[in-house]
Structure formats: structure tokens, C-alpha cells
Amino acid sequence: MSIQEFMQHLVNGTSLGSLYALIAxxxxxxxxILRLINFAHGDIFMLGAxxxxxxxxxxxxxxWLVFILSAVITGVFGMVLEKLAYKPLxxxxxxxxxxxxxxxxxxxxxxxxxxxGGRPKAFPIPEVLSKTxxxxxxxxxxxxxxxxxxxxxxxxxLTFIIQKTKTGMAMRALSKDYEAASLMGIDINRVISFTxxxxxxxxxxxxxxxxxxxxxxxxxxxxMPGLKCFIAAVIGGIGNITGAVIGGFILGxxxxxxxxxxxxxxxxxxxxxxxxxxxxxxxxxxxxxxxKMTEKV
Amino acid sequence: MKKILDRNQTKQLILxxxxxxxxVVLNLTLDSYKIRxxxxxxxxxxxxxxxxxxxGFTGLFSLGHAGFMAIGAYTVAxxxxxxxxxxxxFYMKPILPALLNLxxxxxxxxxxxxxxxxxxxxxIGAPVLKLTDDYLAxxxxxxxxxxxxxxxxxxxxxxxxxGLKGIPQHTNDAIAGxxxxxxxxxxxxxGVAAILTxxxxxxxxxxxxxxAFKAIREDEVAARSMGINLFRHKVMSFTIGSFMAGVGxxxxxxxxxxxxxxxxxxxxxxxxxxxxxxxxxxxxxxxxISAIVVTIAMxxxxxxxxxxxxxxxxxxxLPGLRMVVFSLILMIVIIFKKDNIxxxxxxxxxxxxxxxx
Numbered sequence: 001m002s003i004q005e006f007m008q009h010l011v012n013g014t015s016l017g018s019l020y021a022l023i024a025x026x027x028x029x030x031x032x033i034l035r036l037i038n039f040a041h042g043d044i045f046m047l048g049a050x051x052x053x054x055x056x057x058x059x060x061x062x063x064w065l066v067f068i069l070s071a072v073i074t075g076v077f078g079m080v081l082e083k084l085a086y087k088p089l090x091x092x093x094x095x096x097x098x099x100x101x102x103x104x105x106x107x108x109x110x111x112x113x114x115x116x117g118g119r120p121k122a123f124p125i126p127e128v129l130s131k132t133x134x135x136x137x138x139x140x141x142x143x144x145x146x147x148x149x150x151x152x153x154x155x156x157x158l159t160f161i162i163q164k165t166k167t168g169m170a171m172r173a174l175s176k177d178y179e180a181a182s183l184m185g186i187d188i189n190r191v192i193s194f195t196x197x198x199x200x201x202x203x204x205x206x207x208x209x210x211x212x213x214x215x216x217x218x219x220x221x222x223x224m225p226g227l228k229c230f231i232a233a234v235i236g237g238i239g240n241i242t243g244a245v246i247g248g249f250i251l252g253x254x255x256x257x258x259x260x261x262x263x264x265x266x267x268x269x270x271x272x273x274x275x276x277x278x279x280x281x282x283x284x285x286x287x288x289x290x291x292k293m294t295e296k297v
Numbered sequence: 298m299k300k301i302l303d304r305n306q307t308k309q310l311i312l313x314x315x316x317x318x319x320x321v322v323l324n325l326t327l328d329s330y331k332i333r334x335x336x337x338x339x340x341x342x343x344x345x346x347x348x349x350x351x352x353g354f355t356g357l358f359s360l361g362h363a364g365f366m367a368i369g370a371y372t373v374a375x376x377x378x379x380x381x382x383x384x385x386x387f388y389m390k391p392i393l394p395a396l397l398n399l400x401x402x403x404x405x406x407x408x409x410x411x412x413x414x415x416x417x418x419x420x421i422g423a424p425v426l427k428l429t430d431d432y433l434a435x436x437x438x439x440x441x442x443x444x445x446x447x448x449x450x451x452x453x454x455x456x457x458x459x460g461l462k463g464i465p466q467h468t469n470d471a472i473a474g475x476x477x478x479x480x481x482x483x484x485x486x487x488g489v490a491a492i493l494t495x496x497x498x499x500x501x502x503x504x505x506x507x508x509a510f511k512a513i514r515e516d517e518v519a520a521r522s523m524g525i526n527l528f529r530h531k532v533m534s535f536t537i538g539s540f541m542a543g544v545g546x547x548x549x550x551x552x553x554x555x556x557x558x559x560x561x562x563x564x565x566x567x568x569x570x571x572x573x574x575x576x577x578x579x580x581x582x583x584x585x586i587s588a589i590v591v592t593i594a595m596x597x598x599x600x601x602x603x604x605x606x607x608x609x610x611x612x613x614x615l616p617g618l619r620m621v622v623f624s625l626i627l628m629i630v631i632i633f634k635k636d637n638i639x640x641x642x643x644x645x646x647x648x649x650x651x652x653x654x
Contacts, residue, residue: 013353031431035431037431037435038432060462069353082385084347084632085628085632088633089631089632095352095358095574095578096574096631098358098431099433099570099571099574099631100628100631100632102567102570103624103627103628103631104628105626106564106567106624106627107621107625107627107628108621110624111621112616113616113620114615114616114618114621115614118616118617193647223563227438227442230435231435231439234432234435238431267446267449267450268446268447268450270442270446271442271443271446271447274439274440274442274443274446275439275443277435277436277439278424278425278439278440281425281432281435281436282368282424282425282427283429285427285428285432
């Protein structure tokens with residue numbers, strides 16, 4: 001393999017990894033606070049992409065504004081979903097709320113088929129983003145460069161929110177100890193809503209960027225990325241945001257490099273992340289950055 | 298003198314006899330579509346019980362059922378499809394010569410399906426069952442996806458994404474001889490398998506293994522200090538559950554006639570989980586009832602996909618509406634009925650004792 005080819009795979013892997021990281025953050029934040037695998041997260045990702053599609057195709061709003069608006073709308077949608085499907089079950093056994101999450105995921109997928117139609121739709125890519133750059137013999141789609149940059153900016157914003165603002169502090173408190181935090185006067189409902197907003201917002205950004213990179217929208221497009229990003233969150237240590245980002249990059253780069261170096265295994269691409277997950281879980285059950293859990297009696 | 302059968306066993310025997318006679322009657326009187334629905338009900342009873350054994354009774358949250366069903370289904374298909382049909386199936390890449398002429402009577406093929414699934418269940422369970430809760434759920438879900446991906450890629454064995462067609466439908470000659478009507482499908486096999494599964498589950502849960510399973514579910518640490526070998530019992534429950542799932546998958550394959558990898562997606566596991574949850578975790582009777590209700594509801598809601606005549610107007614056909622309605626009903630049931638649906642039998646018993654005191 002020439003160095004140019006390798007660089008090309010590296011860029012592709014990095015941009016795929018950034019997308020995974022964006023979506024994985026939503027999983028890990030929700031899990032950190034509610035101990036819930038939000039199975040519907042992948043479908044929120046799908047929703048973000050579709051809202052953008054309709055915004056660009058049917059309204060005169062400029063594309064960059066549509067991108068921002070759809071991410072916000074999807075974020076609000078995530079909040080509503082939490083209020084309807086998860087909040088009533090907060091005191092129920094954990095398996096109940098997990099099943100509710102799986103149910104919500106199926107509902108969104110089926111609604112997607114009903115409302116958006118089962119046939120794939122072509123994502124309207126803005127002209128600026130559809131060009132390719134050639135740098136030193138390496139030809140790269142502009143999207144593949146833009147994606148990691150947007151990801152890094154969003155991550156910086158997220159870190160600021162979590163580390164420097166009061167809401168961020170409340171979020172950290174909730175994920176450390178749910179009950180103690182509520183006793184300290186933290187408005188749990190508001191913080192959880194905010195968490196869902198951020199998670200869904202980032203998933204929507206992931207979905208929109210996914211659309212510009214792989215411009216084919218389907219109602220079930222969120223299933224596989226959703227599962228993989230959850231895996232990324234687990235690999236990094238669920239509940240840990242840095243871990244989710246690292247997990248996302250490991251998965252994205254690993255997947256692209258696997259295909260690059262061992263083309264005969266292309267068909268096993270989807271299995272790769274699951275195998276990695278199981279290996280990591282068996283070696284280090286709490287993930288790379290996860291804290292050791294002690295058994296309570 | 299010791300009675301040969303106690304009251305409970307007599308009741309069970311009578312119920313079994315009624316069920317068998319009922320199945321024969323249904324088999325002879327219903328049209329083929331209704332027979333298919335009854336058949337699906339029976340298959341889902343088996344699948345629901347097998348998942349209840351793992352998730353409800355032993356408390357291992359496993360989401361890997363579709364994978365084990367796939368193994369059972371492909372084993373049965375490969376062992377029963379006649380060689381000429383196999384050659385027609387494998388037109389992209391020829392089948393492995395060793396598999397071409399491999400053929401077995403249906404009942405042995407079904408057993409092999411179960412055994413293969415059990416072997417995989419054991420191999421997967423041994424490492425994965427060290428995990429708990431959500432991690433176990435994700436790892437088993439992962440394995441079920443891996444099984445699917447491997448099936449897609451092993452073209453010389455499984456015919457890849459094209460799937461296998463022409464799985465022989467079984468007519469029951471013995472009954473055809475008795476009544477002079479040839480039954481159309483293998484309803485009776487499914488019926489016998491379902492009744493056997495119910496029996497095995499009841500016996501298992503009454504015995505010491507069942508008690509150990511339930512102890513593990515309620516409190517692992519307490520169970521361990523009572524001398525229960527956690528790992529052995531977990532693997533055992535998982536393997537038995539996989540066996541039943543394999544048998545269920547095999548029966549499903551025969552009932553459908555064709556299988557392909559998309560059938561065994563996570564949605565299939567979800568259907569079974571739904572049955573288990575609605576019927577009650579750790580509740581045998583509830584699972585049987587909910588398997589029947591859910592299957593019939595899935596079929597009964599089919600009219601929603603077509604155009605509906607409201608009298609004054611006709612709505613356009615909306616493909617997908619059925620699944621939306623179904624998911625909605627599910628969500629509503631989970632959210633509003635959470636308290637009495639998710640009560641395990643154990644918790645109900647405990648509540649009863651608490652009242653008596």
C-alpha cells in the first residue's frame with residue numbers, strides 16, 4: 001500500500017470515527033445519569049438527517065441555517081421522547097425502561113417508514129461540501145475534512161458546558177450519585193431534559209454529516225450506526241465522555257483499516273465492532289476508561 | 298397405596314390430551330392461512346418460554362435469541378432440503394459437496410437444530426455470562442449480529458444473503474391415513490414441541506435447578522453463599538434456552554418455507570421479548586397466553602396496511618401503519634401498565650405473604 005492510499009484511509013477513518021464519537025456521546029451521557037441504554041438514539045440520528053433533507057428540499061432557508069435548525073429541532077424531539085417514554089418509568093425496574101427504549105426505537109423506525117416512505121432518499125449535499133481536495137496526491141472529499149473539525153469544535157463546547165457551567169456541574173453530580181444529587185436540591189427533571197437535548201443535538205449533527213458523507217437516507221439507517229456507537233461508548237467505558245470519543249475513533253479507524261488491509265474481510269465489516277466489543281468486555285469489563293465497580297450487597 | 302398421579306399431574310395430562318385433540322381438529326378443519334397462524338402461535342410459545350427461562354427465571358438479560366434461532370433454522374433447512382433443490386438454491390456459489398447429499402428425517406433435523414444452537418449457546422455463554430446486566434444484553438446482541446454476518450458471508454454453506462428456499466413442508470401421513478385428509482402443514486410437530494417445552498419448563502422450575510435459577514435471579518450474592526455454583530447454573534440455563542430457541546427457529550424455517558439472514562435481525566428478538574414481558578417475567582402460563590395473543594394481534598392488525606373503507610370515504614393504503622399501531626400499543630401498555638405486567642410470580646407470592654402477616 002502506498003503512503004497516499006494509507007493517508008486516504010486515515011482521513012476516511014478519522015471522519016467516520018468523528019461521526020461515531022458524536023453519536024456515542026449521547027449514549028454515554030444518558031447512561032451516565034439514568035443507567036439506561038437509550039436504544040432510540042440511533043433513530044434520533046435518522047430523524048436529524050431526514051429533517052435536514054426536508055428543510056433543504058422544501059424550504060428556501062439557506063443550507064447552513066437548516067443544518068443548525070434541524071439539530072435544534074431534533075434536540076427538542078429527544079427531550080420530548082424522554083418525557084413521554086422514559087420519565088413515567090423512572091421508578092420502574094431497569095429492564096422495564098430498557099424495553100420501553102427498545103419499543104420507542106421500533107416506533108420511530110416504523111413511523112419513519114410510514115411518514116418518510118421506505119424508499120431511500122438522496123441527501124441534498126450543499127455544493128461547497130461536495131468538492132474534493134487534492135493534497136500531495138491524496139484526493140480527499142471536503143466533507144471528510146470538515147467532519148473532524150466540526151466534531152472537535154462541538155467537543156470543546158461540550159467540555160465547556162460540562163466543566164464550567166452550573167448545569168454541567170449538576171450533570172456530573174447526578175451521574176456520580178443520583179439520589180444524593182436530588183437531595184442537594186438539583187432539579188433532576190431539568191438536568192435530564194438538558195442531557196437528552198445535548199445528546200440528541202449531537203446525534204442530529206452526526207446524522208446530518210453522515211448524510212453529506214453517505215448521501216442515502218433510509219428509515220432504518222440509524223440501526224447499525226446506533227448499535228456501533230453504543231459499542232463505542234461501551235469500549236471507551238460507558239458514562240465517560242472522553243471514553244466515548246476514544247471508542248468512536250477506535251471503531252471508525254479500525255473499521256476502515258480492516259477493509260484497507262484485509263479486503264477479503266470486507267463482508268465482516270459489521271461484525272468487527274461486535275467482536276471488538278466482546279473482546280474488550282471480556283478483558284476489561286468496564287471499558288477502557290471506565291471506573292471499577294464494586295459489588296454491593 | 299401411593300397414587301400413580303397426583304391431582305396436578307392428572308390435570309396436566311388431561312389438558313395435554315385436549316390440546317392434542319384440538320390441534321388435530323384444527324389441522325383438519327382450518328384453511329391454510331389460519332393453520333399458519335396457529336402454527337406461529339405454537340412456535341412463539343416455544344420461543345417465549347425459552348427466552349423466559351433465560352431472562353425471566355434466571356434473570357440474565359440476554360438479547361441474542363435471533364442468533365440461536367438462525368442456527369436452528371439453517372441447520373434444519375440444510376438437513377431437510379432435497380439435493381436437487383439445494384443445487385437450484387446455490388446458483389451463485391456451489392454448496393460444499395459434503396452438505397449436498399446430507400439429509401435427515403424432519404424430527405432428527407429438528408433435534409440437530411436444537412443441538413447446534415445449544416452448542417453455540419454453550420460456547421458463547423461460557424465467556425459472556427461473566428458479564429452482568431446491560432453489558433450482558435449488549436454482548437449477546439453482539440453475538441447474535443455476528444452470527445448473522447457470518448451467515449451472510451459463508452456462501453458455500455448458507456447461500457449468503459440469498460437465503461434458502463424450498464424447505465419441505467411436512468404432511469403427516471399417519472393422520473392422513475386415519476382421516477382420509479392430508480393435513481397441509483406440520484402443525485402437529487409444532488404442537489408436540491410446544492407441549493413438550495411447557496412440560497419441561499414446569500418440571501425444571503419445580504426441581505432443584507429451577508430453584509437455583511430463581512435464587513440467582515433474586516440475589517446473586519445470596520445464592521452464591523448458599524452454595525449455588527453461579528456460573529454452572531447460568532451456563533446451563535443459557536444452553537437449555539438456546540436449545541429451545543434452536544428448535545423454535547427450525548420450526549419457523551419449516552413453517553415459512555424460505556429463510557434468509559434479514560429474518561433474524563434484532564426485530565425478531567424484540568418480538569419474543571415483547572411476548573415475555575407482556576406475559577410476565579418468570580411466568581409460564583402468562584408467556585403461553587401472551588404468545589398466542591401477540592401472534593394473533595400481529596396478524597389481526599394486517600388490515601391496517603391496506604386501504605380502509607370508513608363508510609363515507611376510503612383511506613389510501615398506508616404500508617407500515619400496522620407496525621406503527623403495534624409499536625404504539627406496546628409503548629402504551631408498558632408505560633401505563635408497568636406495575637402489574639412486570640410483577641414476577643415471585644413478587645406476587647411475596648406480596649401475598651406480606652398481606653397475610
